[in-house]
Amino acid sequence: MIYENKFPESTLKTLDSFFADGRTPHAILIDGGSEKDRIELALLAARMLVCENKDRVPCGECEHCRKASENIHPDIIRITKPDDKKLFVKADVKKMVAEAYLTPNEANVKVYVISEMQLMNEESQNLLLKILEEPPSYTAFILTSVTSNAVIGTVLSRVIRLRLGEIVQAECSEKARDVIKKLSQAVITPYEYDRIEATAPLDGNKALTVEVLNVFCDVLRDSIALKNGGKALYKEFFEESRIMSERLSLKKLLDMYNYVDELIKSLENNPNYTLLCTVLCAGI
Numbered sequence: 166m167i168y169e170n171k172f173p174e175s176t177l178k179t180l181d182s183f184f185a186d187g188r189t190p191h192a193i194l195i196d197g198g199s200e201k202d203r204i205e206l207a208l209l210a211a212r213m214l215v216c217e218n219k220d221r222v223p224c225g226e227c228e229h230c231r232k233a234s235e236n237i238h239p240d241i242i243r244i245t246k247p248d249d250k251k252l253f254v255k256a257d258v259k260k261m262v263a264e265a266y267l268t269p270n271e272a273n274v275k276v277y278v279i280s281e282m283q284l285m286n287e288e289s290q291n292l293l294l295k296i297l298e299e300p301p302s303y304t305a306f307i308l309t310s311v312t313s314n315a316v317i318g319t320v321l322s323r324v325i326r327l328r329l330g331e332i333v334q335a336e337c338s339e340k341a342r343d344v345i346k347k348l349s350q351a352v353i354t355p356y357e358y359d360r361i362e363a364t365a366p367l368d369g370n371k372a373l374t375v376e377v378l379n380v381f382c383d384v385l386r387d388s389i390a391l392k393n394g395g396k397a398l399y400k401e402f403f404e405e406s407r408i409m410s411e412r413l414s415l416k417k418l419l420d421m422y423n424y425v426d427e428l429i430k431s432l433e434n435n436p437n438y439t440l441l442c443t444v445l446c447a448g449i
């Protein structure tokens with residue numbers, strides 16, 4: 166891995182884990198840290214996306230890497246608020262969404278780096294959400310924000326998050342915390358009954374289900390990062406992430422992550438849908 170920057174190895178490994186198994190992330194949110202670091206890391210992720218090397222990205226050698234490092238790659242598009250405005254302009258966001266449907270110029274993917282989401286109002290974020298919900302296969306979006314709190318929940322559910330800096334405690338209720346811990350234990354045992362028991366409190370309780378699935382998805386992401394030699398971001402669930410990363414294969418972790426991620430989306434898209442614990446248990 167060749168990176169000419171100052172990011173800690175653990176941050177880079179977490180970023181690498183998004184590309185594990187030849188996957189291509191379609192939407193990433195980088196939050197925390199300084200603005201300079203966030204944008205630098207976003208541009209690095211953009212380079213990784215356009216690089217055509219099959220074994221390691223960015224290779225630093227291909228034409229895409231060269232153009233990206235000189236900031237002249239036509240498929241890496243930076244979207245910022247205008248200098249003379251306090252916030253993003255709605256018309257600019259609208260234009261970006263329309264243009265995102267056009268195919269890339271040179272790379273296999275067209276990457277939009279949207280910096281500092283705390284400067285985008287809810288109306289514009291909702292415009293962005295439209296394309297995040299059904300992005301063309303050849304687009305990717307990298308967002309940066311001071312904090313994830315500045316990003317609307319529906320957008321948050323579409324991105325994988327890379328936080329600069331550790332999170333001591335998750336933003337969730339005691340009850341959710343309890344289910345997440347039990348669930349993390351249950352997925353490493355071969356007994357279906359353990360999983361059913363751990364997820365039982367979720368039956369008929371949509372609010373708790375959403376809370377648990379969102380944090381559990383992050384905990385799974387942490388175990389994937391640990392498996393790849395990266396760092397877990399949730400200090401509170403470190404033991405859970407560590408045990409899952411030691412006891413489960415990378416494939417199993419990625420499958421569970423994708424399954425939980427899909428469940429979160431289906432819960433959001435169907436307001437009346439109640440997730441049954443048997444559905445959850447089927448994929449974990």
Ligand SMILES: [Zn+2]
Binds near residue numbers: 217218227229
């Ligand atoms: Zn390359």
